[in-house]
Amino acid sequence: MRHVFVSLLMFGMLLLPSCASAASKPSAVILAGNYWDGVSDGPLGAAEILVVDGRIAEVGKSVARPEGARVIDLSSKFVMPGFIDSHVHLTGGARFFANTMGGNDASLTLNGVYACGQLLNNGFTTVRDAGDFSFAFWVVPELKKAVNSGIIRGPRIVTGGHMISAVGGHFDAAGLVRNGVSLEQVSVVEGVDGVRRAVHNEVSHGAEWVKIAGSGGFMSPSDGPEDVSYSQEEMSAAVAAARDIGKHVFVHAYGDEAVRRAVVAGVRSVEHGSLSSAATLEMLAQKGIWLVPTQIAVVVNARATAEGHVDMSMPEYVREKNAKFSPRILECAGNIAKSDVKLAFGTDLGTFDFSVNGATEFAEMVRNGIAPLRALKAGTSAAAEMLELNAGVIAAGKNADLVAMPGSPFDDISATEKVSFVMKGGVVFRDER
Ligand SMILES: [Zn+2]
Known part of the structure; x- marks a missing residue:
């Protein structure tokens, strides 16, 4: 024996x-x-x-x-x-959204295992998670441990915790939260004290970066992309709280005002920025703040909508927002290409399915006027510089x-x-x- x-x-x-x-x-x-x-x-x-x-x-x-x-x-x-993708949601994917009402942290973890395998297979050796969808705990730090120990195949993971969100804001999944889980537990918080506590809570559970929902979005039902979720005081408090414990903040922000507040607060990167004015892009460039433009998630839709191709699988409220904002998204994409803002590559994979090859973002950036060299650096050395990694x-x-x-x-x-x-x-x- x-x-x-x-x-x-x-x-x-x-x-x-x-x-x-x-x-x-x-x-x-x-x-x-x-x-x-x-x-x-x-x-x-x-x-x-x-x-x-x-x-x-x-x-x-x-x-x-x-x-x-x-x-x-x-x-x-x-x-x-x-490749380095600075904006993925490992616990997401179309299959997740299709099953959200029946979802739990176990199903999210399985999504993450699938996502990790797909990303690595497509050449992504590092990713930053831009928002953990877990209901009751923190799944992404566990995925990171599993990858590092060799239990599962996957890229090197930089964790971003839950996206700290206002009540009714972009990441308020209140309707989906399971019994016994408070809003605060998944960082749906308000006020300077609430935001500070959420920063500390996320970092204490393994967030290496702090993610804030600075504006509303397209997929979230109760807000719009130009809505601003946090006051300047709250946004600045989040950055200060993170800085006090040696962490950087990255902000989900579509609308111009949310991007401007993020710039004033001193975040390290703005995510999407898809409705930024040329003047705000210039502010980002001058302050050396990174932009992660996630163009396959945003500009592809805007172009399709502008050309009259409406994705009827989207809920009506999403289709309405797409129709309203598409022209400005396309104009902003042109301004990003002309700007000197520091770009890091990001896809927002996880808000759509991981069967999509994230490397298509390179071609989309080029289609939108970004020089191939700039796009390729964004997905390698520039992203590594932003993430402070010895890679790329x-x-x-x-x-x-x-x-x-x-x-x-x-x-x-x-x-x-x-x-x-x-x-x-x-x-x-x-x-x-
Ligand atoms: Zn995202």
Whole structure:
């Protein structure tokens, strides 16, 4: 009996390396046919990339080959840093919304497991969660632990807690909250004291960033995208409370006034910003505040609506808002392209289904006038700078987060949607050469 147990134990240990990140990370030499490092003005040609213990050790025409290093031949591929999506909702997805009334934190967790697998498969090696939909607890920090321990496949996760929301505001799921759960528990709060307490509560439960709903939205039934949820005093109190404990704030804001209040409060990033005036975009640029424009979530709809294609699967109140705001969303997208504001890539996946490849955001940004280089930086080195992570760049000392695709995204941006190789932290998670 003891023998059986010992063998099982050994068997289990033998299995561990395939469980990836918790296991030792063998060295590898990647032969890239062409590559971009995340920061240069364009492709840099063929190169070799040495990966040791999860980090990039050397990049050059010919690198050292430590004994036992695996050679990964990507000489027919284009290699670039793994993508970073700064705005996802891991606990969401169309299937979640279809089942919300019967949902609970267990079903949200299963959504999250599916989301993590899809994202990594599509080349996203890091994501920031922009609002945990959990009813009674905090699901995203648990997903992060599961990914880090190798229990599930997924990107590196930066957690954002529940979106702190006013009563009746964008993230007030009051009608959906289960028995025994107070509004405060899911950070539906009012007033300076309430907002401060929510910041502390979210951070104490694992939020690495603090997310605030500064305006209403399109999907939320009881408010509109130009409605402002918090006073300047409340918004500034949230930023001050977060700063006191070493955290950054990111704000959901569509309308111009909500974006302006977020700028005055001193947030690190504005999410969406889709109805910002040119003058407000200029304020963001001057203050060095990041914008995460989530264009596949917003501009695609606006363009379809403007062209007369109405998605009848949307509730009537959503269709009405789309019709009202589409022209201004399109105008704002043009202004974002012309502005100097710092952009970080974000999709808002989770408000739509994770079967959608988030990399389509690259092509959407380009369609809206953003230069391919700016879009590609937004999804790699720029996002890493915003998130203060040692990623998004192919250079010695950086995390070995790499993707490969058939051709150069500088020639055709949609190459980013055809990822066939994914390495995260030196571990290969997808390899279809
Ligand atoms: Zn969102």
